[in-house]
Each structure stands twice: as structure tokens, then as C-alpha cells.
Amino acid sequence: MNTQDNVSALRLEHITKTFGSIVANKDVDLQLRYGEVLAILGENGSGKTTLMNMISGIYHPDEGQIYIKDQLVSINSPKDAFEYGIGMVHQHFKLVDVFTATENIVLGIKEKGRFSIKRSAAKIAEICGRYGFDLDPNKKIYEMSVSEKQTVEIVKVLYRGADILILDEPTAVLTPQETDKLFNVIRRMRQDGKSIIIITHKLHEVMEISDRVAVLRKGEHIATVETKDVTESELTDMMVGQKITLNIERTLSENTPDRLIVSGVSMTNKEGVKVIDDISFSAKAGEILGIAGVAGSGQRELLELIAGLRTPDCGDITYVDPSTGNKVDLRKKTPMQIRDLGVRLSFVPEDRLGMGLVGNMDIIDNMMLRTYKNGNPLFLDRQPSRVLANDIIRSLEVVTPGATTPVRRLSGGNVQKVLVGREISSAPSVLMAAYPVRGLDINSSYTIYNLLNAQKKNGAAVIYVGEDLDVLLELCDRIMVICGGTVSGILDGRTAEKQQVGALMTKKKEARQ
Amino acid sequence: MTEAVQKIKKPKKAWTPLFVITKRDTLPLVKRVLIRAAAIVAALLLCSVITLVVTGSNPLQIYKTMFSGAFGNSIRIVRTLYELSVLLVIAVAITPAFKMKFWNTGAEGQVLIGGLSTAIVMLTLGGRIPDWTLIIIMAAAATAAGVIWGVLPAFFKAYWKTNETLFTLMMNYVAIQLVECFLKIADKTGSNVVGPTTLSHGWFPQLFKTDYLLDVVIIAVITVLVYIYLRYSKHGYEISVVGESENTAKYVGINVKKVIIRTMALSGALCGIAGLLIVGGASHSISAETAGGRGFTAIMVSWLAKFNPLMMVFSSLLIVFLERGAGEVATVFALNKSFSDILTGIILFFIIGCEFFINYKLHFRKHSKEAAV
Structure with missing residues (x-):
């Protein structure tokens, strides 16, 4: 001693x-x-x-x-x-x-x-x-x-x-x-x-x-x-720490039109605190936009705003339709309305079992969450969900006793595969993922990175909220840093330095006041 | 510095709990059935010991009497069947709400108000219009009353997050007071019951010359329909999602308020129909005791069956059997009614208590780990 x-x-x-x-x-x-x-x-x-x-x-x-x-x-x-x-x-x-x-x-x-x-x-x-x-x-x-x-x-x-x-x-x-x-x-x-x-x-x-x-x-x-x-x-x-090379595949994206435009959005939460303060950015088709920031800087609220789960106090959220180029106003729309407008927006929330999935339901019923409204107006059609569940289990190598296992009994990585698998199954044109690799082991993390990259190649605008700066720097084409509900900088993911991102994340709040 | 060292309290012996409780994965069906069977056997054994010590009667004799009290002859069997089905329909009625984690403790009031509406229609329109029209109006009135009693708390819950347990519970007393009020007006004798002589029209027809059988058939149909509704319909799916996680429901765009109100409307309507079946189909009378506590017992029936309407046939059979059997024991052995209640209580305690061992596991701590210091 x-x-x-x-x-x-x-x-x-x-x-x-x-x-x-x-x-x-x-x-x-x-x-x-x-x-x-x-x-x-x-x-x-x-x-x-x-x-x-x-x-x-x-x-x-x-x-x-x-x-x-x-x-x-x-x-x-x-x-x-x-x-x-x-x-x-x-x-x-x-x-x-x-x-x-x-x-x-x-x-x-x-x-x-x-x-x-x-x-x-x-x-x-x-x-x-x-x-x-x-x-x-x-x-x-x-x-x-x-x-x-x-x-x-x-x-x-x-x-x-x-x-x-x-x-x-x-x-x-x-x-x-x-x-x-x-x-x-x-x-x-x-x-x-x-x-x-x-x-x-x-x-x-x-x-x-x-x-x-x-x-x-x-x-x-x-x-x-x-x-x-x-x-x-x-x-x-x-x-x-020192930059670690992770060897995440990153293709150069070309021809990237804006897919989602957020301008001047602010939001006050129930406690009267301004959690999002005048945020503007655009997410482009065929790229991964990373969002960095310390926890609770407004990442969650921002994604929920876009997904229609919250309403902004002011500002615009516009979606550009990939086939027609028409602009669709997403502000003050519920998730159902957004989908009815033909907007292919997928969202992998931070809280997987509390928001993205229902823990006590099996994989098939969880697949149905997004699509249960389809078909017969009165009764459920479980068949397409069953097919999808089995597809995902096979292609993403989900370790589970079967498609009828409640998702809460799967391990964290497999839960996330089920959730991401469902969200990408609708061929999204905008895919938002909040901390998708939190709590996952290395292999599962790479599966998720590959899935996000595949979506990028398919021309989706991917928004990735992450906490590991090494991953953000290797995976993302651009990195938006937010601090205290405001954008403190948008950097190029290929040239940005880790220290630069770190400094922006902890930028003094007082500067604005 | 030395002072500071002395200031610290002597570390007390590290306390480790004797056992730790952890949640189990779902057990295989065989084990679940075995645990429940073991619980019933243990309950019967304990009951036997208590019976021997307290009354000196032969416990086997008592169990035999219980059985004959419930199934002894055809009249008893029909009566048991009727009691079972009434309890069943109320349990089935509250199940959609319970699946949504809306703790509806107001089934008692919803049944009562359904029964009261039925009685009012029977009293005011009875004899003036043909019986079959009367029955249709009775049904409509009972359903509407149940819906109102169900939707009110749901509306407040959906929009202002009021506590549904308290709200529904208080609605019971409103219903009871309304019945009392009706009794004062309709019954001049002061007997606290308005009986078959006053409510002489709108009785349900007999089926195969058996009383109550129509009730039983209607209830069987309702049970199957609710099972299908919960398991295979889109509404049922929405109910499950809202019940499991409101956040998920919002995330996929389910209108949570609408689902809460719609489900409680259904739940209330079915309770109202239960009131109709009791008053119009069986007792032809109304009093503050018409629901008879079934609105609360139904909660237990529904839970025991894990909210599966088909399984509720068995859980309500169990409870009705216990109640009727225990009543018979009290009569035959000239025991106080409280004694049969004790037996029923013990059996229920074991049956509900064994669910703990199905869901949780006890690990006894090994003490060797802490010894190494």
C-alpha cells in the first residue's frame, strides 16, 4: 500500500x-x-x-x-x-x-x-x-x-x-x-x-x-x-484525447441538394427555459450531418421538433421532396400528418425502449408501429410485419430466440438493430439518429455505422447525433456543434480537428448575454 | 489532522441483505402452471389446518360442501353459471381500460348507472310499448349511461392529467346516490329495493326455458368480441401501445387523447350493458347493491387472467366458486359467515401471492465475498 x-x-x-x-x-x-x-x-x-x-x-x-x-x-x-x-x-x-x-x-x-x-x-x-x-x-x-x-x-x-x-x-x-x-x-x-x-x-x-x-x-x-x-x-x-483512427468507410458525396432546411427555430420547454435558440441549418441528400454537443444542449429537442413531436415557438422547418423538388412545411405537423404528406422521415430516438419501441411487445408488433394503419381499416395485418421482422433478424444478424420475443429481452445492440432496421425499412429520405451506438459493443456499433453509410449512399440525408468525437470526425461529412441550444459552429468533417470541436462544445454561454 | 482521523465513526459492520430479488424472464408454461398448482395446494393445506384448529370440523367435509354449494344441483349450477358470467362481463368490460394502464376503479358505478337507466326505462315505459321495443330502449339507455360514466374521467385524464383512479372511484358514489334518490321516488314502502312487481315489463325472454341463459349467451359473445378487438384490431393495438409507453405512441403519431377517451367509452358502455343484463335479464330489481362489489372483484379477475378475456372465464369461475362454496359452508356447518370469508381470503392470498414467484427470483447472498478485507 x-x-x-x-x-x-x-x-x-x-x-x-x-x-x-x-x-x-x-x-x-x-x-x-x-x-x-x-x-x-x-x-x-x-x-x-x-x-x-x-x-x-x-x-x-x-x-x-x-x-x-x-x-x-x-x-x-x-x-x-x-x-x-x-x-x-x-x-x-x-x-x-x-x-x-x-x-x-x-x-x-x-x-x-x-x-x-x-x-x-x-x-x-x-x-x-x-x-x-x-x-x-x-x-x-x-x-x-x-x-x-x-x-x-x-x-x-x-x-x-x-x-x-x-x-x-x-x-x-x-x-x-x-x-x-x-x-x-x-x-x-x-x-x-x-x-x-x-x-x-x-x-x-x-x-x-x-x-x-x-x-x-x-x-x-x-x-x-x-x-x-x-x-x-x-x-x-x-x-x-488523441485522435483514434476507426476506419469507418466514408464516401465522398457529390451532387448534394438540400433535403431538410431548418431556419431560425427556437423553442421554450415547459419550465420556461429556452432549450433551442435560433438554430438554422440544412441537411443535404447523400451526406451525414453530425451533431455534436455536451448532453442536454438541445439535441434531443431539435430532433423531436423535426419529427413533429414538439412545436417550435418560431422558425421554419422545410422538407424538399426528392422526386418533385416541392417544398413541404413540416412545422406544427404531427408525425401522422408528416407521413400522410408523403415525407419519408425516419427517426431513431435516444430512448430506444421508451420511445422508439415498445419493450413488452414482440419484434413483429414493434415492426408494425410505423405501418399498422395500412390496409384493412379495422383489423391488423401482421403478415408484412412478420416478413419484415424475419428479414431484419436475418440481414442484421439480430440475436433473438425468434420474431415473437419481446424486444425488452434482447441485448442493447440487438434492440438497436431492430429499431434502426425498422426505421430504414421505409427507405427514408431523411434519417435522424440520436446516439444510435450508445451502450453498444464495437461490432454492433460498426453494423450501425454501415447502415447509416448505406442510407447516405442511397441518397438519404442522415442526421447523426453522437457523443464520441472520434466517430463523428470519421463518419460525418459535416459536423454541427451546438452549445446551450445554439449552433456554435459547423465544421467540415474531413478537416476538422478534435480540439476544435471540443472547444466549440464548451464555448462560454455568457458570450451571448 | 489526527483530530480529523478520530472524528470519523467506527465503520460499522457492512450489512448485506440476506437475499436479492431479481426479475425473471418468462418461465415456461409448465413451470408457471406448477407454481400456481402448488400455491392452491398450499392454500388448501393451510385452510385445513385452520379449520381443524378453529372449528374441529373435518376439512375434507368442508371442501366437499364447498363444491356442492357451487355445483350441487342443476339450480345451483345455473346460478353459479350466471354469477360467473356477470362477473366475467364486468371483468371483460374493464380490460380495455386496464390494458391502456387506465386504472378504472369505477366499474361498480358504471354497472350501477347502467342498471338504474334500465330500471327507469322499465318503470316509465313498461306496459305502454311492446316488450321488444322496450328492451331496445333499455339497452340504449344503459349503454349511454355507461358511456357517460366512463368518458367523464377519461376526458379529464386526457386533457388535464387528473388521477383516473380517484375520479372513477368518486363516480361510484355519485351513481349510488342517484340510485338511492330513485328508490325514494319509485318505492313508497321504504324497502330500499325496487323489485320485480314494480319493474314488471321488459324482462329478457327465457332461452330453452332456463332463466339467465340469454344473459350467459350474450356475455359469451361479448367476451369473444373483446378478445378479438384487443388482439386483432387496430384499436386494440393502439390501446397496447398507449398503455405500454405514451412516448412511443406519440412518436408514431397515435392521438393519445383520442385513444384514452374512445377506450373508456367502450369500457363504460360494456359496464352499462352489464347493468342492463343484471336488471333486465336476471334480478328485475334495482338497489344500491345491484352491482354488489363485482366492479371491484372484476379488477382481480382481469389481473389474474393477465388481461386475456378468454382466460377470465377461469379466473371468474374460481372466484365465483369460492364465494358460493364458502357461503354454503357457512350455512351447512352453522359457522359464522366470516369463517368462510377467511377461507376465501387465504386461497386468494396464495393465488395472487404466487405470481410473485412467477415474476421474480430470490437469490440468497453468499457471505464469503464480504469477508475478504
Whole structure:
């Protein structure tokens, strides 16, 4: 066992965690000192959240040890984590809406003696005063802004005596002013001797708030460096890594007319947040347009807008018919109406079993989702779907006991083959795919790349939303980078550099405000 | 620093659960049948022990009495058949909604309001028009009432996401109050029932000189039709998709609101018809007890059959058999009615409980792994 110069608040050694065939964390070592802010930096899917979930007792590592204050511990539940003084503030808040801040904070704590809400309120006021939180303890959660809710979450873990705080992308939901406020609080907590881990993929925030940065890439710990010794571009290099050649076939596309034109589209979600802000682009026939961006930058909403699942606040979505050249307005049309207009638009959504397929139905019935309306007005005709299901099972080598197996029982790769197979079976002229290889092994991934390439050769406009920059750079003809709901750049996939894409993905939001 | 080291609580012994529960893949049919059979045997054994200890009666004798209570003679068989079919039609009626994951707990009220509408038509038009026209009007009124009772909660659910369980449940009480109101007006004796003497017209004709048989035939037809509707029609397919995943339904362009309302209209209509069959076809009377809790029992029947209308024949047979058998036991052995309820309860508990072992598997933890520290 290696000896440390000083005792660390938290130390991870050789942590490995796998989910089925996917390795989420591989042999990760990490050390957190007393009174420091450690930033954990990494792309989507680099294993940041999984790692933190193991520290906070939500998952249990397959291998490796966790030391708290140099004692080996076994954290089996979030309750254990609390007992070791670890408090995690999740991205999605876990608060009771109709309770006040105070009630939420004391919820579930067993304190000695009789419970007194007054005493608790005094303790909360003391915490708020010490760290400079701005919190009305009697306000109900449903009346609060996102930032206030976050404050409640942080005070909640402090109230329970946490001295190791983990903040999972705390700034993702905050305005710049609120972020500044949060950072002030974090600095005060650091002064008070608390150790803080902050997960983020915004580089300027890393530079601003952290003492050290740990970089993860594809589940592995790349390095931990002193923030003052590195620059943003060095961090980007570490985060995205060296370019790996994947040998994905990419044909040069010629004669590429516009197939789908999106201009000036904006959309506000139910919470009143502008998730898509004035996006314009065109997808051309016979090319693959890649969309890059950190998770939650508006990719999902954009594709759902085009597919007719959401309505934009403003802007136009136009489809150009390949045979006639006629323009069709897709805005404010439902998926059914879009299909009735003769638009061959296929969509492989991110959420395969929750949106693209019905998990409890068999492959045949899932094939029927797109075509069940055809034929007899009253009764289903399963025959064409049965033929299609068997075709796909054979040609895409879907591993399944049979066509009547519920798709939820197939492995991730085979589920995706079923979904992509169905979506390309209608010979689409626009094919949108969101994270189609997420969670898939190498072989299945290549099957999907080949299918997308085949569609491109057939003259379809393919829109590929991906997270692996290596793949985007090798597969796509053009790459559109989006950041915070806006297009931060459109690059040529053949000449673009990985660092260029990485920089655009984390471009400062404030530039616009 | 040393202070900080001391501050930490002594790590308590790592707690590992004794067993872990995981979901199973679908078991082969033989195993599923075996598990259920084992559950029934276990239930009967436990019932025997309890019977012996509590009453001292011979448990075999009790089971024999149960059987004869349900199937002892031709009158009993016909009555059991009728009870079975009424429970069956209500279970079949709520199934489209349940397949859509619309938790309709309002079958009781929908049946009652169908029955009430039937009774009102019988009372007001009876004797003034030919019986066959009367029956058609009764059917129309019962169906319409059921549709209204079904569509109201569906409409609110579709447009404002109200909770359908509470809504349908409350509609039951509205129906009960309306029946009470009708009884006050139509029945001057204060007996809480408006019976065959008042509702003397619009009785369903006998089939082969047997009471209730027409009801049974109509219900058999409805059951088969609903089975076909759910399994082979486009509507049925849409119901399954909406039930499994609303997101998928929207993704392929199914109008979710329309499907919810349409399905509940059907479900309500069938419940209304059940009310018609009870009042017009069998009891020729109406009271707040006309539905008799069947609207709730039907939920169990439907679940036990995994929402397959044909299988519901067996699950409702089981429940009706238990109810009628237990009633007979109470009479013959001069036991309290509660005792037969206990027996029924135990048997149902085992039958429903065994579904857990069909869907889940218990893994006992090995403790060796944690010892290596």
C-alpha cells in the first residue's frame, strides 16, 4: 500500500465498475484532500457520474477500495455515505414539492431527543449565515426557483454534517449570476475545511473554482493536475484525447441538394427555459450531418421538433421532396400528418425502449408501429410485419430466440438493430439518429455505422447525433456543434480537428448575454 | 489532522441483505402452471389446518360442501353459471381500460348507472310499448349511461392529467346516490329495493326455458368480441401501445387523447350493458347493491387472467366458486359467515401471492465475498 504525505479526505484505489459488457469505470485512482475543490472533468459517458454514485452509495464498485480519512470503508447505501460525511447533490433534485425548505432539510434524519422544528430552523439559519446561503426556510419548494431548490439540497447535506460534498453539474441549470453566487458559497465552504468535488464540463468554471482537476476519459482516469498549472486547451486535449483512427468507410458525396432546411427555430420547454435558440441549418441528400454537443444542449429537442413531436415557438422547418423538388412545411405537423404528406422521415430516438419501441411487445408488433394503419381499416395485418421482422433478424444478424420475443429481452445492440432496421425499412429520405451506438459493443456499433453509410449512399440525408468525437470526425461529412441550444459552429468533417470541436462544445454561454 | 482521523465513526459492520430479488424472464408454461398448482395446494393445506384448529370440523367435509354449494344441483349450477358470467362481463368490460394502464376503479358505478337507466326505462315505459321495443330502449339507455360514466374521467385524464383512479372511484358514489334518490321516488314502502312487481315489463325472454341463459349467451359473445378487438384490431393495438409507453405512441403519431377517451367509452358502455343484463335479464330489481362489489372483484379477475378475456372465464369461475362454496359452508356447518370469508381470503392470498414467484427470483447472498478485507 502506498503511503501518502498527508491524510486525504477521500481516496479511491483501482475502482472498476461494469454494467454488462460496458465498462463505466476502469481502474480509477482518485484522491481528495481536505479543504480543496476538486473538479472532475470528462465528456459525456466518461464515467463521472458512475464514479460519484459509487462514493455516495448508489452503486457498489466491482473492484477496488474506497478510503475515507484513510480508513477502508464499504459504502452500501446513501445512508452509509451520510454516516461517513459524504453528501451528494444530484443533478435532478429530490425534494418534496409541498414541503417547506426546513421540512425538506430535516426529512428522514434521526436526531437525538425530541424533534423540534424550531431548533432545526435555528441550525439551518446558522448554516446559511456561515456560508452565505440566501434561503427562506419557510418557503415551499414548489414556489422556488431552480437555484433556490439547489440551495436547499446543499444545505440539506451540510445539515447532516457532510464534510465531503459532491456536486453533480451544479451550474447546468443556473444563470451566470446564480453561478457566481454558488461559487462564492463553495469558496466559503472550502475555507471552512470542507472538501468539495464538482462535476462539470464547462472549462472556464473549472479554471475559476477548482484547486485541482481530475480528468476522466472513457471510464479511465487520465490525470489529476493543479488547476493553476494548466490551460483550458491542455485540459481539452486531455479530455478528448488523441485522435483514434476507426476506419469507418466514408464516401465522398457529390451532387448534394438540400433535403431538410431548418431556419431560425427556437423553442421554450415547459419550465420556461429556452432549450433551442435560433438554430438554422440544412441537411443535404447523400451526406451525414453530425451533431455534436455536451448532453442536454438541445439535441434531443431539435430532433423531436423535426419529427413533429414538439412545436417550435418560431422558425421554419422545410422538407424538399426528392422526386418533385416541392417544398413541404413540416412545422406544427404531427408525425401522422408528416407521413400522410408523403415525407419519408425516419427517426431513431435516444430512448430506444421508451420511445422508439415498445419493450413488452414482440419484434413483429414493434415492426408494425410505423405501418399498422395500412390496409384493412379495422383489423391488423401482421403478415408484412412478420416478413419484415424475419428479414431484419436475418440481414442484421439480430440475436433473438425468434420474431415473437419481446424486444425488452434482447441485448442493447440487438434492440438497436431492430429499431434502426425498422426505421430504414421505409427507405427514408431523411434519417435522424440520436446516439444510435450508445451502450453498444464495437461490432454492433460498426453494423450501425454501415447502415447509416448505406442510407447516405442511397441518397438519404442522415442526421447523426453522437457523443464520441472520434466517430463523428470519421463518419460525418459535416459536423454541427451546438452549445446551450445554439449552433456554435459547423465544421467540415474531413478537416476538422478534435480540439476544435471540443472547444466549440464548451464555448462560454455568457458570450451571448 | 489526527483530530480529523478520530472524528470519523467506527465503520460499522457492512450489512448485506440476506437475499436479492431479481426479475425473471418468462418461465415456461409448465413451470408457471406448477407454481400456481402448488400455491392452491398450499392454500388448501393451510385452510385445513385452520379449520381443524378453529372449528374441529373435518376439512375434507368442508371442501366437499364447498363444491356442492357451487355445483350441487342443476339450480345451483345455473346460478353459479350466471354469477360467473356477470362477473366475467364486468371483468371483460374493464380490460380495455386496464390494458391502456387506465386504472378504472369505477366499474361498480358504471354497472350501477347502467342498471338504474334500465330500471327507469322499465318503470316509465313498461306496459305502454311492446316488450321488444322496450328492451331496445333499455339497452340504449344503459349503454349511454355507461358511456357517460366512463368518458367523464377519461376526458379529464386526457386533457388535464387528473388521477383516473380517484375520479372513477368518486363516480361510484355519485351513481349510488342517484340510485338511492330513485328508490325514494319509485318505492313508497321504504324497502330500499325496487323489485320485480314494480319493474314488471321488459324482462329478457327465457332461452330453452332456463332463466339467465340469454344473459350467459350474450356475455359469451361479448367476451369473444373483446378478445378479438384487443388482439386483432387496430384499436386494440393502439390501446397496447398507449398503455405500454405514451412516448412511443406519440412518436408514431397515435392521438393519445383520442385513444384514452374512445377506450373508456367502450369500457363504460360494456359496464352499462352489464347493468342492463343484471336488471333486465336476471334480478328485475334495482338497489344500491345491484352491482354488489363485482366492479371491484372484476379488477382481480382481469389481473389474474393477465388481461386475456378468454382466460377470465377461469379466473371468474374460481372466484365465483369460492364465494358460493364458502357461503354454503357457512350455512351447512352453522359457522359464522366470516369463517368462510377467511377461507376465501387465504386461497386468494396464495393465488395472487404466487405470481410473485412467477415474476421474480430470490437469490440468497453468499457471505464469503464480504469477508475478504
